[in-house]
Amino acid sequence: MVNILQSFFSSGILIDILAFVIVVSIIVVFHEFGHFIVAKMLGVKVENFSLGFGPKLISKKIGETEYAVSALPLGGYVKLLGEDPEEELSPEDEKRSFSKLSPFKKFLIVFFGPVFNFVxxxxxxxxxxxxxxxILKSVVGKVMKGYPAAAAGLKKGDIIxxxxxxxxxxxxxxxxxxxxxxxxxxxxxxxRPINAASNNKIAKKLPITGKTDYSKTFLINIKPRLVSGLNIFKQKITRYIIGIYPxxxxxxxxxxxxxxxxxxxxxxxxxxxxTIFSVYMLIxxxxxxxxxxxxxxIAQLSGRAASMGLSQFFYFIAVISVNIGLVNLFPIPALDGGHILFSFIEMIRRRPLSPKFQENAAKIGFAFLIMLLLFVSYNDIMRNIKT
Incomplete structure (x- = not known):
């Protein structure tokens, strides 16, 4: 048991978990705040706003809303009055119920969750x-043998x-x-430094002084080589290279x-x-x-981004935030996109879908999301086993 704990804390797993919690919490809380602020603006009663899920650790009621910090710090949630269309409400509460809003106002509340992800x-x-x-400067870090750059006489440290x-x-x-x-x-x-030019084709053109001197620029001619490979979407592509790394x-x-x-x-x-192109390529x-x-x-990438510094870590948060905002707009029941679809249908029909239909659609949506979660988690596990 001690060995397992030592392995856990000495590896990057703990950093990955902590970084993952921070990433998810920031993104989900900001997403829920989008729902919260628009609901407040439209007069809907917000019963709860929680940072995290599960048992409440700290809570305080301010006005009509209870604000809480809960035990599981993986995001958060907002509870609106009347989210359940079958919930029994007093005549006074019905006026401030989500279920009694016009479809356009429902759309606004739901839509601004993903919008806040983009914001x-x-x-x-x-x-x-x-x-x-x-920004990487055009300084050569490595010259590959057998490629045009090496044949032309480029060298590590050269500035293009x-x-x-x-x-x-x-x-x-x-x-x-x-x-x-x-x-x-x-x-x-x-x-290039003149004193680094010895034993090189370009050296013949340089006056050797024994001092580092970047005062002169020399032209060299290179014919790039056309090579083929795969891009990030595993499509075959061709590109020109000269055989250098930065x-x-x-x-x-x-x-x-x-x-x-x-x-x-x-x-x-x-x-x-x-993101959209990746989904298209997948379909x-x-x-x-x-x-x-x-x-x-995501946890592993979170830890990796965190280890690269604040700028890279927050850039990663921005990327995941856009992804979550976009995925939430997919017209799948149980996601914001599903509720948006129901709002549009209500606008066209001029009456809401039956509570039973919405409930069954939500169950199907949740089942699909759970199966998807299990599938991608299996992919993650198998990927780690192979590596």
């Missing part, structure tokens, strides 16, 4: 972009300053230009608040696009279902 992600990303994020006359300083710009001009020979502007030299690039906000918006949209059978990850994978 949370946008706020986090705006802060990250305004504070500055590490231009591609075909276009000035660059970021590694991402270098990679983009290699893809753009890869069909033909490209001219790279290179800076160093870990970075520079922090911050933005003003408006630029950071715009960058945050673009990043949220990119995450939404990747189309182009991604195996065994690639789906569940709570164990």
């Amino acid at each position: 949370l992600a946008l706020v986090i990303l705006t802060i990250i972009f305004s504070a500055g994020k590490p 300053t231009s591609v075909n006359g276009k000035k660059i300083w970021k590694w991402s710009s270098l990679a983009a230009y290699i893809q753009k001009y890869g069909k033909h020979t490209i001219a790279l502007g290179v800076k 160093s870990n030299v970075t520079v922090n690039q911050g933005s003003n608040i408006f630029s950071a906000f715009y960058s945050g918006l673009k990043e949220v949209w990119f995450i939404i696009y990747i 189309a059978g182009k991604i195996p279902a065994t690639d789906l990850g569940g709570p164990i994978m």
